[in-house]
Amino acid sequence: MEAPFNSLGLNERLDDVKLSQNLALSFGVRFGPDESAGWRTVGDIYRSIADKLIDPEQIGNACASAMAFRKLRRAILRLVAPAEIRPETPLRELATFQPRRFLKRLGEESGLRMPDYATSIPGLVLMAAGLLASVGLTFGIGPLPVAWPYAMLALACSVLLPLIDPGRFPRGCRTVGELTEKVAGLNYARMRSSGAASDSQAVWRALVSVVSEHTDLPADSITPATTLADPAPGDWGPISPTVH
Numbered sequence: 001m002e003a004p005f006n007s008l009g010l011n012e013r014l015d016d017v018k019l020s021q022n023l024a025l026s027f028g029v030r031f032g033p034d035e036s037a038g039w040r041t042v043g044d045i046y047r048s049i050a051d052k053l054i055d056p057e058q059i060g061n062a063c064a065s066a067m068a069f070r071k072l073r074r075a076i077l078r079l080v081a082p083a084e085i086r087p088e089t090p091l092r093e094l095a096t097f098q099p100r101r102f103l104k105r106l107g108e109e110s111g112l113r114m115p116d117y118a119t120s121i122p123g124l125v126l127m128a129a130g131l132l133a134s135v136g137l138t139f140g141i142g143p144l145p146v147a148w149p150y151a152m153l154a155l156a157c158s159v160l161l162p163l164i165d166p167g168r169f170p171r172g173c174r175t176v177g178e179l180t181e182k183v184a185g186l187n188y189a190r191m192r193s194s195g196a197a198s199d200s201q202a203v204w205r206a207l208v209s210v211v212s213e214h215t216d217l218p219a220d221s222i223t224p225a226t227t228l229a230d231p232a233p234g235d236w237g238p239i240s241p242t243v244h
Contacts, residue, residue, distance in 0.1 A: 007216040007227045008042070016228070019214050025113070027053065028178055028189030028212045043224030046207055053198050064196035064206065068112065068184040072176065075109035087177025091169050094176070099169045113186040115179070115213055118168040172212065181219075185209025 010016055020036045023029075023045065027054045073085050079102070080094050091099075100117045108115040114207050140224050173179045184191060188206040212219040217226070 006221065006223065006225065007219070007230045008211065008217055008222075009230055010214065010228045011230055015214065019211070019228075022186075022210055022213065023049070023207075026186050026188050026206070028192075029053065039228060041224060041228065042207070042211055042222055042226045045211070045228075046204060046224060049207060050200065052204055053192070053203055054200060055198070060192065060195040060197050062191075062195040062197060064188060064191040064202060065099040065180055067191050067194060067196055068187065069176070069180045070179055070185060071110045071112060072106065075106050076176070078109050079105055086177060087175060087180065089100075089176045090174060091176060092174075092177060110183075112183050112190075115170045115173065115182045115186065117169050170213075171216070181205070182209050182213070186213075 010019065016036070020031055024031060027049055029049065031048060035048055039048070069087065076085055076094055077083075080096055083089075083094070085094070091102075094102075097100075103114045104119050169179075170182065173182060186209065187207040188196070188203075188210075196202065208219050208222050211222060217221075
């Protein structure tokens with residue numbers, strides 16, 4: 001059954017702050033508190049960015065994705081054995097080590113911001129154990145001789161998580177081309193300064209790439225009408241996505 005609304009699901013203030021910071025880094029612009037507080041839909045964010053970036057007299061003509069692909073391709077070739085790398089090349093064929101480490105090394109080699117890796121099943125198990133330990137420490141028996149095992153378990157989980165969790169490639173990043181789209185958006189300010197186009201279509205594509213980092217909603221489902229937060233129960237109703 002189709003959901004009655006199209007939302008990113010940002011229901012906490014911390015989510016809003018993270019999104020605003022990511023947008024500022026990706027597009028090289030600043031948003032005033034009043035400006036970001038007025039955002040209700042992805043279209044609102046687009047208008048804020050477009051007002052700052054789109055200038056008919058200063059629009060480049062290069063493709064941000066093509067620029068990002070060239071940088072990523074050179075970096076990948078330095079990390080793995082020489083191979084033919086195309087946009088459709090699966091990332092799992094290139095990552096000869098953990099996806100988490102691969103993305104980190106790729107960022108170091110290319111000098112580009114990379115998307116966050118997704119937590120793997122071992123990582124989720126460790127996170128759950130750490131959460132249970134924290135709950136036990138907070139609500140368990142108070143005396144130190146009983147509480148300290150919870151504290152030690154929570155500490156162990158936090159230390160082991162980055163060591164044991166191999167990570168997974170982010171959702172929607174199965175190929176070099178899909179990763180390139182993400183990277184182009186996350187580094188749009190840099191691409192633009194090097195001559196990438198900054199027309200309405202280019203800015204929208206970059207925005208979707210950045211916004212998709214903060215939601216489980218597929219990138220192709222994000223439209224200008226997509227809301228940032230789930231509507232209140234009394235406001236639920238169908239949202240007709242507008243075509244950009």
